[in-house]
Amino acid sequence: xxxxxxxxxxxxxxxxxxxxxxxxxxxxxxxxxxxxxxxxxxxxxxxxxxxxxxxxxxxxxxxxxxxxxxxxxxxxxxxxxxxxxxxxxxxxxxxxxxxxxxxxxxxxxxxxxxxxxxxxxxxxxxxxxxxxxxxxxxxxxxxxxxxxxxxxxxxxxxxxxxxxxxxxxxxxxxxxxxxxxxxxxxxxxxxxxxxxxxxxxxxxxxxxxxxxxxxxxxxxxxxxxxxxxxxxxxxxxxxxxxxxxxxxxxxxxxxxxxxxxxxxxxxxxxxxxxxxxxxxxxxxxxxxxxxxxxxxxxxxxxxxxxxxxxxxxxxxxxxxxxxxxxxxxxxxxxxxxxxxxxxxxxxxxxxxxxxxxxxxxxxxxxxxxxxxxxxxxxxxxxxxxxxxxxxxxxxxxxxxxxxxxxxxxxxxxxxxxxxxxx
RNA sequence: GGAGGCGUCGCCUAGUCUGGUCUAUGGCGCCCGCCUGCUAAGCGGGUUUGGGGCUACAACCCCAUCGAGGGUUCAAAUCCCUCCGCCUCCGCCA
Numbered sequence: 361x362x363x364x365x366x367x368x369x370x371x372x373x374x375x376x377x378x379x380x381x382x383x384x385x386x387x388x389x390x391x392x393x394x395x396x397x398x399x400x401x402x403x404x405x406x407x408x409x410x411x412x413x414x415x416x417x418x419x420x421x422x423x424x425x426x427x428x429x430x431x432x433x434x435x436x437x438x439x440x441x442x443x444x445x446x447x448x449x450x451x452x453x454x455x456x457x458x459x460x461x462x463x464x465x466x467x468x469x470x471x472x473x474x475x476x477x478x479x480x481x482x483x484x485x486x487x488x489x490x491x492x493x494x495x496x497x498x499x500x501x502x503x504x505x506x507x508x509x510x511x512x513x514x515x516x517x518x519x520x521x522x523x524x525x526x527x528x529x530x531x532x533x534x535x536x537x538x539x540x541x542x543x544x545x546x547x548x549x550x551x552x553x554x555x556x557x558x559x560x561x562x563x564x565x566x567x568x569x570x571x572x573x574x575x576x577x578x579x580x581x582x583x584x585x586x587x588x589x590x591x592x593x594x595x596x597x598x599x600x601x602x603x604x605x606x607x608x609x610x611x612x613x614x615x616x617x618x619x620x621x622x623x624x625x626x627x628x629x630x631x632x633x634x635x636x637x638x639x640x641x642x643x644x645x646x647x648x649x650x651x652x653x654x655x656x657x658x659x660x661x662x663x664x665x666x667x668x669x670x671x672x673x674x675x676x677x678x679x680x681x682x683x684x685x686x687x688x689x690x691x692x693x694x695x696x697x698x699x700x701x702x703x704x705x706x707x708x709x710x711x712x713x714x715x716x717x718x719x720x721x722x723x724x725x726x727x728x729x730x731x732x733x734x735x736x737x738x739x740x741x742x743x744x745x746x747x748x749x750x751x752x753x754x755x756x757x758x759x760x761x762x763x764x765x766x767x768x769x770x771x772x773x774x775x776x777x778x779x780x781x782x
Numbered sequence: 783g784g785a786g787g788c789g790u791c792g793c794c795u796a797g798u799c800u801g802g803u804c805u806a807u808g809g810c811g812c813c814c815g816c817c818u819g820c821u822a823a824g825c826g827g828g829u830u831u832g833g834g835g836c837u838a839c840a841a842c843c844c845c846a847u848c849g850a851g852g853g854u855u856c857a858a859a860u861c862c863c864u865c866c867g868c869c870u871c872c873g874c875c876a
Contacts, residue, residue: 365839402834406845413845416857420802434856452833600792600831721832 361459361718363733367391377465380472380680391458394451401451405444412441461568464715466680467689474681481691484663485672488698492758496699497749498630501527503760503780506752507631518628519620519635526778530751531638531744533771535613538640538742541665542611547642550612552591555582560594563720565685572621588612589738592643593712597720603732606724607646607654611741614639631745632704639743644736645722648714651735655711658739659691662707665741668767671750672696674703686712695750706746709739 367374371392375385415434422430471479488494501507506527512520523531539549561567561583566574575584585591592612601608616639627633642661646654659675666673678690687710694703714733717723724734755763762778769776 399834402845406834409845412856416802419856431856438856723831 361715362462362465363714363718364395364459366465367459367462368395374462374465377680378462380466380470381463381683382474382681383463387458387461391455391462394455394458398448398451398455401444401448405441405448408437408441408444412437460562460719463565463683463685464688464713466683467711469677470683470689471677471679472681473679475679477679477681478676478692479679481675481677483672483674484667485670487672487696488754490698490756494698494753494756495760496630497632497752500752500756500760500762501630503782504752504762504778505781506530506748506778509630517635519633521631521634525781527748529772530748530778533768534742534744534747535638535640537668537768537771538665539611539613541661541668542609542640542642542741545609545661547609547611550588550592550595550610552588552595552612552614554585554588554591554614554617556585556591556594557581558583559597559720560590561585563597564590564593564716565719566590568685570685573619575617575619584617585614586618587616587639587738588614588641589643592641592738593716593736594720596645596722599722601645601722601724601734603647603724603726607644607650610643612641612643614641616743630749632749634745637743637745640741642709642737642739642741644738645717646735646737647724648733648735651711651713651737654735654737655689655691655709658709658737659693661741662693662709662739666693666695666706668765669747669751670765670767671706671747671754673706673750678708684710686710686715688713688715695746696754697750698753704746704750706743706750707740710737712736712738 362374367388371388374388378385378388412434415430415437419427419430419434471477495503498509501509504527505525506523508522508524512522515522543549555577558567558581561574566586574586577583591614592610595610596608615636617636618634620633620635623633631637642658644654644658663675673693673695676692676694678687678692683690690708690710692705692709693707695706696702697704713735716736717734722734722736724732726732751765752762755765757763757777760780764772764776764778
């Protein structure tokens with residue numbers, strides 16, 4: 361959630377942020393009136409409660425008839441206090457609901473507008489040129505025996521697959537390369553749970569408008585995470601961190617599950633858009649002031665990984681309307697997919713500032729004992745499927761073999777070229 | 783899955799049976815000050831978190847907070863119910 365003080369002291373700033381995302385400011389007005397109602401309810405309750413406490417003390421000391429008289433008086437007061445407590449609870453709930461609906465305030469630097477209004481920051485790597493008719497990843501995967509889409513559908517349904525043979529090895533190699541890079545950069549490696557309670561889901565902003573993309577376990581209060589950002593943001597919930605330890609960097613490896621509701625017919629071919637994949641995610645806790653520089657660092661690490669795969673890609677500054685609930689700013693790395701003739705998202709890094717930590721009660725204390733807000737950031741280091749797609753399509757050769765980028769070779773036992781199985 | 787035990791403001795801990803001076807005890811740690819060649823010891827004070835009021839987002843005042851949520855009561859750390867977590871033993875399993 362956004363800072364309540366900003367909402368109260370500078371509501372126009374929140375309205376402007378809403379407008380930048382292309383959203384109405386109804387929620388802002390709703391939150392403001394809920395806030396004043398809440399404070400009135402709190403004042404009413406607290407005043408009567410104090411009275412009740414004072415009288416309770418008299419009752420404890422009184423004896424006999426005097427005590428009976430006091431009891432009769434305080435009884436009505438107790439009922440009133442109980443009623444006011446309920447009113448306060450409702451007012452707090454209404455306020456909570458309202459402010460939770462307000463997305464993070466987009467950075468001033470973030471481009472205004474929607475999905476199409478991104479700004480290209482840079483383009484890197486050589487664009488692949490072929491003197492033959494290039495194949496798409498499905499065809500290449502079939503020739504290499506890298507994955508099995510038919511059996512994936514047979515066993516689990518559409519948008520499922522098996523990685524097989526060299527595909528499974530490639531999967532493992534990419535994950536290991538990513539984790540090694542993260543370790544070298546000082547990240548703490550984590551394997552988080554992929555099932556979480558509603559709190560974690562809500563705290564990271566995935567239960568609002570994004571809720572229909574989330575798998576829920578029937579009969580239990582558990583959700584399958586779409587990214588390890590969820591368990592990692594909840595990792596330090598209800599904790600007070602030592603600001604001296606910032607930035608706290610984690611590299612989490614986990615499966616990711618997505619319903620892909622509403623994307624029927626979109627990217628149905630191959631393993632591009634699927635219900636499950638694995639991902640190495642960078643997740644950082646740091647101070648608000650440092651978060652902007654850290655965001656750039658996360659982007660640099662993503663670029664380092666993309667460069668090692670020798671891909672052609674561009675970096676975009678995502679527009680405000682496409683940020684999602686939690687992000688203040690977001691950069692995506694989009695790799696060139698030859699068969700589609702366009703750039704597609706491979707990694708994404710967001711600065712969520714203190715939006716998630718407010719929802720999850722994560723705070724920090726500096727050396728002087730003062731409380732400071734905590735920012736969270738996340739960034740894809742390596743999701744498994746899309747890099748494999750980009751890799752196969754970019755480095756394919758006329759006979760259907762695929763050249764392995766040098767950096768990846770140590771992770772494939774020195775293999776320089778992946779060759780068709782038949 | 784079965785049986786038992788436990789959850790108190792950083793850590794440890796008193797209090798729960800017998801509801802009300804609990805405004806939660808004491809120790810350790812930590813912070814401030816005094817004292818002091820230095821250090822240590824000693825002495826005094828402070829030290830949960832969230833929210834509200836007033837404001838300089840200080841001081842101060844108030845409310846809530848004893849794992850969480852309900853209930854009983856004028857009054858709950860204390861009594862009752864539900865849930866969560868941890869520990870021990872048994873069973874089962876990777």
